[in-house]
Structures are given as C-alpha cells and as structure tokens.
Amino acid sequence: MAAPATVVVPRMKLGSQGLEVSALGLGCMGMSAFYGPPKPEPEMIALIHHAVAAGVTLLDTSDIYGPHTNEILVGKALQAGVREKVQLATKFGILACADGTREIHGEPAYVRAACEGSLERLGVDCIDLYYQHRIDTKVPIEVTIGELKKLVEEGKIKYIGLSEASASTIRRAHAVHPITAVxxxxxxxSRDVEKDIIPTCRELGIGIVAYSPLGRGFFSSGPKLVETLSDQDFRKDLPRFQAENLEKNTMIFERVSAMASRKGCTASQLALAWVHHQGRDVCPIPGTTKVENFNQNAAALSVKLAPEEMAELESYASSDIAGDRYMHDFLNTWEDSETPPLSSWKAE
Structure with missing residues (x-):
C-alpha cells in the first residue's frame, strides 16, 4: 500500500444531528461507472484503504453507480476492520431501466426496497448517511422522508440526506425529519446554489457536501481532459466540454492555473481550497482513481486563501462559464425538484 498522504485530514461536524466526518470525503463513483470503464478492483480497494489511512472517513457511493457495482466494491473495501473507521454514505432514487433510460422514484415501497438492497451489497447492517439521490416530482417529499424516518427508527440508517434539492423542498423535508446533509x-x-440553497441549509443547520468540486476534473487537467476521455465517459456529452464552450472555459482554467503557480500549488488544489474556504460546514468529496491524485487533493487542505484571493478566484468564474451542468432532460436537478403537496398523495 502506498504511504499515506502527508496531510492528515481533520474532522468536522456535518449538520447538527451529531454526525462527524472527515473534512475531505472520497467520491467513489468514478471507480466503477460513468467516467469510463470500471477500474481494477484491487487497485480501487487499495486506494480506499489509502484514503482511510490518511484520515478520510466519509465514503460516498450510490446504488446507481454501476448500477450496484460500486456499492459492492465499497462493501469489499469495508472489510478487515475498515467499517468501524468510516461514515458510509449511499443514495437511492435513480432506477436504471432495461432500455437504458433512467427513472426517478421516491415512493415508500421503493425507498425501503432500495435501502435493503444497499445494505446487502455493502455488507452492513446500517447506513450512516442515506441520500435521496434525485427528487421524485410525482411523490410529495413528505412521503419519501416519512419512509426514511421509519428506516432511522428501525436502525437501518442513521442520518438522512438530500441531493439536488431546491430550498423549498429542503424546508419541507426538514419539517418531517431533520436533514443532516444536502x-x-x-x-x-457551479455557483448558482449560493443564492438560495446554501443559505437555507445554514439557516436549518444542515451540512453541505460538495460533489464535483474540481469541475468533473476540468480544474485538474483543463481542456486536455477532453482528449483523454473514453467513449464510455459521460463527460464527453456534457455541455461544458463541447467545443463551442470549451474554448471559453479554457480561459478560466488558464487564469486559475496562473494564480496557482504564484501560490506554489496546482490548479486543482487551488480550486479545491476555494471550496474548503466556503465554511466549516462544507465537505467536498472529490473522486479519484489514483493515489497520487488523492494525495494532491488532501494537500489542498494546506492551501490558505486570503479574502482578496478568494475574490480574485471568483472574479475569474463569476459569469464566464459556458454551457449547462448537464444535458437537457438528463436527470432532475434542484432547479426542477418541486414535488406535489402532501394533500395530493393517495397511498396505494
């Protein structure tokens, strides 16, 4: 096993219900899905163990990653005494259909079945943080959270999270059972969440978990990233990586890189440090499949930014991002996560 990263990852409180995690999490998705072919299982398990040895305790997966194969991988990595050292986060809500399409589900029976499936694949009897991965706009959020509340009471999950939820959806969910993390x-x-969602989370005492804090790898490699993507990598279809947008976005990368050179760090470390500096309630979960990249991410915790440096970074990307985050109609995002009123629900 490679030596641990030189920076020992500190701990932080995530939300206000008692969950404590590492200030840097590990996104495990790319090990198994969406970012090209699955990576060799022994190497990925070794990477997870390396991250845990460096102080990472928050491991992030989902039942749609694969589907299912990433949870199985993480479950194997949890063996040999690792489970007791980590907080395990997984997600439900996106169903992969046989025809290649995806459906969003949040009805109670699906929630329960998904949880049971994840518990089995992960080989655990309790999930630390269980997210609704995408919001089902056919089911009142109160109904979905009501079933998750039952799973908490039964000891199958400890804390409830939401992913890609609007401020109003978060408020409605939190009124049923405390939401620990969004x-x-x-x-x-990707800063549009700063207007309503971040303030709502802070008002309610909800922790913030930032995924894709490196712009899906763009702040690591810049435009060269696109040249290295396999045909199986869904980033090839993302609007921000298309030729008509890439040239404009490259200018942002070049500015960040120039500032990073002045500070003696990499562009990815500078971009990640910016996320860390958003507050002690924010936990970024960059994904990687290489030990050296993990070590670089962990070292970003040592990069300090003065207020004027934060402002300079933000000026580069304030309004110059070309392209949407996702393809049109890819999956529900927080912009379209409103659900019907509870009064409209008729249980089957």
Whole structure:
C-alpha cells in the first residue's frame, strides 16, 4: 500500500444531528461507472484503504453507480476492520431501466426496497448517511422522508440526506425529519446554489457536501481532459466540454492555473481550497482513481486563501462559464425538484 498522504485530514461536524466526518470525503463513483470503464478492483480497494489511512472517513457511493457495482466494491473495501473507521454514505432514487433510460422514484415501497438492497451489497447492517439521490416530482417529499424516518427508527440508517434539492423542498423535508446533509454540485464553475440553497441549509443547520468540486476534473487537467476521455465517459456529452464552450472555459482554467503557480500549488488544489474556504460546514468529496491524485487533493487542505484571493478566484468564474451542468432532460436537478403537496398523495 502506498504511504499515506502527508496531510492528515481533520474532522468536522456535518449538520447538527451529531454526525462527524472527515473534512475531505472520497467520491467513489468514478471507480466503477460513468467516467469510463470500471477500474481494477484491487487497485480501487487499495486506494480506499489509502484514503482511510490518511484520515478520510466519509465514503460516498450510490446504488446507481454501476448500477450496484460500486456499492459492492465499497462493501469489499469495508472489510478487515475498515467499517468501524468510516461514515458510509449511499443514495437511492435513480432506477436504471432495461432500455437504458433512467427513472426517478421516491415512493415508500421503493425507498425501503432500495435501502435493503444497499445494505446487502455493502455488507452492513446500517447506513450512516442515506441520500435521496434525485427528487421524485410525482411523490410529495413528505412521503419519501416519512419512509426514511421509519428506516432511522428501525436502525437501518442513521442520518438522512438530500441531493439536488431546491430550498423549498429542503424546508419541507426538514419539517418531517431533520436533514443532516444536502449534496450539491459546488465549485468555481457551479455557483448558482449560493443564492438560495446554501443559505437555507445554514439557516436549518444542515451540512453541505460538495460533489464535483474540481469541475468533473476540468480544474485538474483543463481542456486536455477532453482528449483523454473514453467513449464510455459521460463527460464527453456534457455541455461544458463541447467545443463551442470549451474554448471559453479554457480561459478560466488558464487564469486559475496562473494564480496557482504564484501560490506554489496546482490548479486543482487551488480550486479545491476555494471550496474548503466556503465554511466549516462544507465537505467536498472529490473522486479519484489514483493515489497520487488523492494525495494532491488532501494537500489542498494546506492551501490558505486570503479574502482578496478568494475574490480574485471568483472574479475569474463569476459569469464566464459556458454551457449547462448537464444535458437537457438528463436527470432532475434542484432547479426542477418541486414535488406535489402532501394533500395530493393517495397511498396505494
């Protein structure tokens, strides 16, 4: 096993219900799905163990990653005494259909079945943080959270989270059972959550988990990233990586890179440090499949930014991002996560 990263990852409180995690999490998705072919299982298990040895305790997966194969991988990595050292986060809500399409589900029977499936694949008797991965706009959020509340009471999950949920949906959910964390895309080039969602989370004492804090790898490699993507990598279809947008976005990467050179760090470390500096209630979960990249991410915790440096970074990406986050109609995002009123629900 490679030596641990030189920076020992500190701990933080996530939300206000008692969950404590590492200030840097590990996104495990790319090990198994969406970012090209699955990576060799022994190497990925070794990477997870390396991250845990460096102080990472928050491991993030989902039942749609694969589907299912990433949970199985993480479950194997949890063996040999690792389970007791980590907080395990997984998600439900996205169903992969036989025809290649995806459906969003939040009805109680599905919630329960999904949880049971994840418990079995992960080989655990309790999930620390269980997210609704995408909001089912056919089911009142109160109904979905009501079933999750039952799973908490039964000891199958400890804490409830939401992913890609609007401020109003978060409020409605939190009124049924405390929401511990909201997962959202937050980076130098995805900042629209700052207007309503971040303030709502802070008002309610909800932790913030930032996924894709490096712009899906863009702040690591810049435009060169696109040249290295396999045909199986869904980033090839993302609007921000298309030729008509890439040239404009490259200018942002070049500015970040120039500032990073002045500070003696990499562009990815600077972009990640910016997320860390958003507050002690924010936990970024960059994904990686390489030990050296993990070590670089962990070292970003040592990069300090003065207020004027934060402002400079933000000026680069304030309004210059070209392209949407996702393809049109890819999956529900927080912009379209409103659900019907509870009064409209008729249980089957």
């Amino acid at each position: 997962q959202l895309e937050w980076s130098l080039w």
